[in-house]
Amino acid sequence: MRLARTLRLGLILGLTAVLYFVVPVDRQPSGGLTLRTALAVLLFGSLVVVVVVQFRRSLAADDERIDGLVMAVVLLAFMFALVYYGMNLRRPGEVAGLSTRLDSLYFVISTTLTVGFGDIHAAGQLARGVVIVQMLFNVIFVATAGALISSRVRDRAARRAADRAAGAGDTTRTLPRPRRRRSQAEAPTEPTEPQPQPQPPRT
Numbered sequence: 633m634r635l636a637r638t639l640r641l642g643l644i645l646g647l648t649a650v651l652y653f654v655v656p657v658d659r660q661p662s663g664g665l666t667l668r669t670a671l672a673v674l675l676f677g678s679l680v681v682v683v684v685v686q687f688r689r690s691l692a693a694d695d696e697r698i699d700g701l702v703m704a705v706v707l708l709a710f711m712f713a714l715v716y717y718g719m720n721l722r723r724p725g726e727v728a729g730l731s732t733r734l735d736s737l738y739f740v741i742s743t744t745l746t747v748g749f750g751d752i753h754a755a756g757q758l759a760r761g762v763v764i765v766q767m768l769f770n771v772i773f774v775a776t777a778g779a780l781i782s783s784r785v786r787d788r789a790a791r792r793a794a795d796r797a798a799g800a801g802d803t804t805r806t807l808p809r810p811r812r813r814r815s816q817a818e819a820p821t822e823p824t825e826p827q828p829q830p831q832p833p834r835t
Contacts, residue, residue, distance in 0.1 A: 637699055644682055644703055651675040652710045653733055657718045683707070698780050705773050709744060712766050713737040719759060726756035744770050 654675060656668040683703065690700030717736040720727045729752035730736055739752040743766060754760040 640686055645706055647679040648710050701777055709740050713740040726759040728753055728755040
């Protein structure tokens with residue numbers, strides 16, 4: 633079960649990463665616009681199918697809601713990276729230090745983790761506005777993730793406590809009752825033979 637969940641999340645991550653590097657954003661993409669567009673459409677369709685399956689499973693099972701949250705964070709990260717890259721192509725200088733798709737993804741991840749090094753930063757007003765929107769999304773998802781994780785921890789603790797209580801109840805029912813020692817008054821007496829009665833003296 634866990635292996636299937638890991639494979640689904642890995643498939644979503646892989647399809648999203650390939651789609652991010654394939655989708656034609658440049659004016660003259662390498663490999664040709666037609667080929668890149670067809671490949672991007674195929675990858676996007678496959679990604680939609682996998683995401684829908686994962687989303688339905690996340691709604692049906694409480695244990696897989698965190699998987700849906702991880703999926704949403706990954707998709708948003710690649711989406712913002714694509715937005716920054718396309719923005720910088722149309723308006724050079726909006727994001728200083730950004731020149732490739734990998735630079736854009738690096739900028740998104742460093743912003744999400746709040747460990748920006750300053751080598752790539754938003755310089756234009758439009759880029760700074762998009763960064764603000766991304767930060768708001770990050771806060772929302774971090775708060776949601778914290779609530780989900782704490783809820784799962786509480787549920788697991790409650791289940792373990794209930795299992796322990798049920799297990800303790802079962803053992804008390806199945807254990808033999810200890811024998812109670814009888815007191816001397818309650819000890820059964822052995823049957824005794826009747827004593828002969830004294831006869832009155834004959835005259």
